[in-house]
Amino acid sequence: MSGRGAGWLAHQHGVLGVTGSSPVAPTILIYIFIRDMAQFGRALGSGPRGRGFESHYPDQENKMDKRIPLFFALKNYIDKKRPAFHMPGHHRGKGIHKYLKELWGENVFLFDITEVEGMDYLHKPEGVIQEAQELAAKAFGAKKTFFLINGSTVGNLVMLVSTLNPQDKVVLQRNSHRSIIGGLAVFDLIPVYIQSEIHEYTGIPWGIKPETYEEVVRNNGTKVSFITSPNYYGMCENIEYILKIGRKYNQIMLLDEAHGVHFPFNSKLPVSGIKLGYDMVVQSAHKTLPSLTQTSYLHINGENIDMDRVFDALTFLESSSPSYLFMVSLDVVRYQMETEGEKIWNEILDLAEYTRNEINKIDGLYCFGKEILKDGIYDLDLTKITVNTKNIGLTGFEVEEILNKDYNIEIELSDSYNILIFLTPGIKKEEIDILINALKDISIKKRKSSITNNFVVPEIPPIAATPKEAFLREKEVIELTKAKGRISGKIVSAYPPGLPILVPGEVITENILNYIIDLKSKGANLQGFMDKDYNFIKVLK
Numbered sequence: 429m430s431g432r433g434a435g436w437l438a439h440q441h442g443v444l445g446v447t448g449s450s451p452v453a454p455t456i457l458i459y460i461f462i463r464d465m466a467q468f469g470r471a472l473g474s475g476p477r478g479r480g481f482e483s484h485y486p487d488q489e490n491k492m493d494k495r496i497p498l499f500f501a502l503k504n505y506i507d508k509k510r511p512a513f514h515m516p517g518h519h520r521g522k523g524i525h526k527y528l529k530e531l532w533g534e535n536v537f538l539f540d541i542t543e544v545e546g547m548d549y550l551h552k553p554e555g556v557i558q559e560a561q562e563l564a565a566k567a568f569g570a571k572k573t574f575f576l577i578n579g580s581t582v583g584n585l586v587m588l589v590s591t592l593n594p595q596d597k598v599v600l601q602r603n604s605h606r607s608i609i610g611g612l613a614v615f616d617l618i619p620v621y622i623q624s625e626i627h628e629y630t631g632i633p634w635g636i637k638p639e640t641y642e643e644v645v646r647n648n649g650t651k652v653s654f655i656t657s658p659n660y661y662g663m664c665e666n667i668e669y670i671l672k673i674g675r676k677y678n679q680i681m682l683l684d685e686a687h688g689v690h691f692p693f694n695s696k697l698p699v700s701g702i703k704l705g706y707d708m709v710v711q712s713a714h715k716t717l718p719s720l721t722q723t724s725y726l727h728i729n730g731e732n733i734d735m736d737r738v739f740d741a742l743t744f745l746e747s748s749s750p751s752y753l754f755m756v757s758l759d760v761v762r763y764q765m766e767t768e769g770e771k772i773w774n775e776i777l778d779l780a781e782y783t784r785n786e787i788n789k790i791d792g793l794y795c796f797g798k799e800i801l802k803d804g805i806y807d808l809d810l811t812k813i814t815v816n817t818k819n820i821g822l823t824g825f826e827v828e829e830i831l832n833k834d835y836n837i838e839i840e841l842s843d844s845y846n847i848l849i850f851l852t853p854g855i856k857k858e859e860i861d862i863l864i865n866a867l868k869d870i871s872i873k874k875r876k877s878s879i880t881n882n883f884v885v886p887e888i889p890p891i892a893a894t895p896k897e898a899f900l901r902e903k904e905v906i907e908l909t910k911a912k913g914r915i916s917g918k919i920v921s922a923y924p925p926g927l928p929i930l931v932p933g934e935v936i937t938e939n940i941l942n943y944i945i946d947l948k949s950k951g952a953n954l955q956g957f958m959d960k961d962y963n964f965i966k967v968l969k
């Protein structure tokens with residue numbers, strides 16, 4: 429069979445282990461590599477934008493396709509200019525609408541191939557994808573690394589389902605990402621939550637203390653703990669000590685490090701959980717690295733992980749038509765970080781210091797640095813710039829809106845007291861100066877009297893239905909004021925402090941009801957209601 433071959437068919441139809449399922453034998457692959465290496469300069473010279481890669485890598489010709497294997501295999505494949513009679517339907521960009529052609533060009537579509545000859549299969553990697561994943565594992569310091577094409581969302585789901593069975597309990601932070609909360613419902617798991625600590629001045633939930641973790645893990649007979657660090661704002665927990673405690677209680681240690689994918693590539697950044705030896709770690713490449721949205725890595729270190737189960741879970745949960753744009757992006761960004769990461773992040777850290785200093789000169793704005801470590805936070809990723817706005821009398825939400833509407837500036841996010849700015853590869857000082865000037869202007873023109881922090885941390889309510897039961901059971905919408913004693917059908921959360929007040933299956937106790945009513949009266953930003961005035965809530969029937 430030619431083209432995608434028997435292996436592709438076997439994979440698509442779930443027939444694993446078919447004899448000779450690899451479409452191209454490894455020796456032939458090597459032959460193709462060697463042959464294509466010889467054609468390399470010529471081929472790329474006639475490639476996108478007519479620019480030869482030799483000019484980029486004068487000393488490394490013939491080596492590059494071993495160092496960024498997926499990218500170069502694809503590039504070489506494209507250069508063959510094979511007549512194409514297969515998916516995707518844009519026919520190598522020739523069929524796209526003129527608007528896309530004008531803005532995107534056709535080249536990007538050349539890389540958007542499907543699993544064609546020699547390009548390996550994400551769900552049964554034996555060739556270039558396998559090589560690319562092995563290089564990623566080496567660069568990140570993991571035993572094994574998987575490319576994820578459905579973000580860290582799918583990584584979190586895979587970590588849950590490959591280490592836990594239905595009705596198992598799992599230790600979780602209350603400030604876990606919703607993909608983890610969703611995973612509880614899908615895989616029928618029982619959460620044992622640990623409430624997140626709140627940083628008093630900024631109102632940001634930053635994570636858990638090791639001693640709180642130990643108290644919970646000691647008393648609950650769990651076998652898996654799911655830790656999340658850093659948080660969105662770059663605040664880190666003491667994941668080293670937490671890991672030690674987890675080991676003491678024989679926990680499989682999972683880490684959602686979605687916001688820390690850059691940590692392994694600069695010695696001044698916080699330590700990554702991969703280096704410390706967490707059993708499984710998920711990282712979003714797209715959040716802080718120059719990689720396409722939806723691209724993430726799943727790293728495995730633990731001896732105690734059933735690799736076959738991880739593999740099967742990835743196959744069930746991810747698309748069976750994985751985007752090569754995404755996978756190439758993961759291959760190239762790994763190489764970029766490996767070769768230039770220290771320098772790239774040093775430059776960003778310098779820019780971050782400049783940004784912090786300049787913003788701290790603006791009366792009423794406060795941009796914290798490592799001085800917050802005295803408040804219990806263990807470490808801080810200084811590339812994240814949080815600007816506390818409460819002393820200019822504006823909420824973070826208001827400042828974000830003003831930046832958007834009046835200054836045409838887009839930031840990462842805002843909450844009640846802060847805005848969050850990401851500095852990532854490619855950022856220039858001139859762009860930062862535009863932001864600093866806008867903030868100066870806002871601090872003068874829009875200033876009001878200071879806001880004071882106005883929140884308490886909610887208690888974690890009792891569970892009356894498992895997350896799965898809550899997800900599947902019939903629900904009804906009722907008035908909030910009549911919700912006492914009912915079971916929540918939705919995640920209800922509030923800013924500040926941005927933690928879930930209720931997750932599906934939890935009881936709306938009198939305290940919780942009063943807490944929500946109080947937040948409403950103080951004008952908090954609530955989520956999970958059925959109307960914009962926060963009067964109606966969804967509960968189990």
Ligand SMILES: Cc1ncc(COP(=O)(O)O)c(C=O)c1O
Nearest residue numbers: 578579580581605684686712724
């Ligand atoms: C802590 C955390 N984990 C996981 C995710 C999901 O990541 P992705 O967008 O890569 O699916 C997010 C997304 O914001 C996150 O903040």
